[in-house]
Amino acid sequence: MRETQGQTVQVSPLSDDLAFLDIVTEWDLSSAYHSWKPSIVVPPTFLPGTLPRVIAICNQKGGAGKTTTALELAMSLIARGLRVRLIDADPQEACLTVWLRYFWPEDLAEPARKSLEHLYFDQTVTLQDITYPTPYKGLYFVPSFPDLEDVETKHPTGTDTNLQYHLSKPDDGFDVTIIDCGPSLGPLTVSALVASQDVIIPVQAASGLDVRGAAALNRTIRSVQGRLNPQLRVASVVLTDFEKSTLARQIGGKLAKAYPNAVILPARTSVRIGEAQLDKEPLRVFAPTATTGLDYDRGASVLFGNKGAA
Numbered sequence: 006m007r008e009t010q011g012q013t014v015q016v017s018p019l020s021d022d023l024a025f026l027d028i029v030t031e032w033d034l035s036s037a038y039h040s041w042k043p044s045i046v047v048p049p050t051f052l053p054g055t056l057p058r059v060i061a062i063c064n065q066k067g068g069a070g071k072t073t074t075a076l077e078l079a080m081s082l083i084a085r086g087l088r089v090r091l092i093d094a095d096p097q098e099a100c101l102t103v104w105l106r107y108f109w110p111e112d113l114a115e116p117a118r119k120s121l122e123h124l125y126f127d128q129t130v131t132l133q134d135i136t137y138p139t140p141y142k143g144l145y146f147v148p149s150f151p152d153l154e155d156v157e158t159k160h161p162t163g164t165d166t167n168l169q170y171h172l173s174k175p176d177d178g179f180d181v182t183i184i185d186c187g188p189s190l191g192p193l194t195v196s197a198l199v200a201s202q203d204v205i206i207p208v209q210a211a212s213g214l215d216v217r218g219a220a221a222l223n224r225t226i227r228s229v230q231g232r233l234n235p236q237l238r239v240a241s242v243v244l245t246d247f248e249k250s251t252l253a254r255q256i257g258g259k260l261a262k263a264y265p266n267a268v269i270l271p272a273r274t275s276v277r278i279g280e281a282q283l284d285k286e287p288l289r290v291f292a293p294t295a296t297t298g299l300d301y302d303r304g305a306s307v308l309f310g311n312k313g314a315a
């Protein structure tokens with residue numbers, strides 16, 4: 006693995022006096038709507054994760070906010086001084102590999118440049134071989150391309166446990182690995198779930214369909230817990246594109262009931278996310294005081310306690 010090339014961008018923790026959401030232990034469904042304040046739910050049973058940690062960001066529903074959550078959570082964690090590896094496990098063309106800038110080794114010609122697909126098909130490739138630096142201090146990236154789809158169709162031997170095998174090697178000094186899954190419950194997503202300790206489920210805060218889809222995801226998570234990875238837990242449900250509404254309140258309530266041990270984190274809506282994507286910048290860098298970035302920052306504090314905090 007190479008170290009950061011070119012200029013490094015230091016990402017700083019956000020100021021405490023910026024208005025964060027409150028933290029409560031239960032989603033409030035009973036107060037009058039006008040006096041209801043959206044908040045972050047941290048159930049009394051929730052324990053912050055230990056390091057090192059692998060987190061899969063999953064929801065088979067397209068456009069739920071997985072990629073945004075993966076990147077912005079990673080940015081919040083590096084701002085806290087943690088060393089983070091982001092893995093793009095989505096074969097779609099419009100994925101994190103297109104959004105995030107990263108550095109290919111300048112001395113490697115195109116055919117020698119390896120990506121996530123090679124980890125499944127070439128036994129000589131290691132995770133370090135496909136982990137590249139980004140412009141952001143502490144953030145490293147594993148890209149993927151549409152060929153990754155071959156894992157879903159050809160199902161190479163050991164697909165389910167491949168990522169787990171590579172991530173269990175005590176080699177690389179990463180505090181947190183975040184896997185951005187594609188919109189499917191196929192072999193790639195299962196392989197990410199088998200390799201992880203935590204799942205984070207982004208759900209569009211105003212989509213009834215996303216809530217229904219969460220039941221199918223729960224079945225897959227239970228099956229992975231039962232067969233291959235008993236330590237897997239749903240650490241958080243992120244309510245993406247969040248705006249205060251009766252529907253968002255109802256959906257938050259349903260999800261808090263479905264995942265009683267998970268942190269429920271509203272990530273407030275921001276048009277600046279689309280602008281940041283066009284500019285190939287994380288929101289955290291493009292618009293450092295956008296409320297969505299603040300929400301992911303607060304989420305990082307809750308999910309990791311004071312680990313890495315400056």
Ligand SMILES: Nc1ncnc2c1ncn2[C@@H]1O[C@H](COP(=O)(O)OP(=O)(O)OP(=O)(O)O)[C@@H](O)[C@H]1O
Pocket residue numbers: 066067068069070071072073074095097186187188245246247272273274275276278279297
């Ligand atoms: N908090 C938010 N506020 C406003 N828009 C958001 C928010 N989070 C995500 N979005 C927008 O929603 C769209 C989908 O987000 P994203 O690409 O993160 O979803 P995804 O689950 O990764 O999609 P896919 O399933 O296709 O991989 C994007 O255009 C993004 O800009």
Ligand SMILES: [Mg+2]
Pocket residue numbers: 071072073095100101185186187
């Ligand atoms: Mg995505």
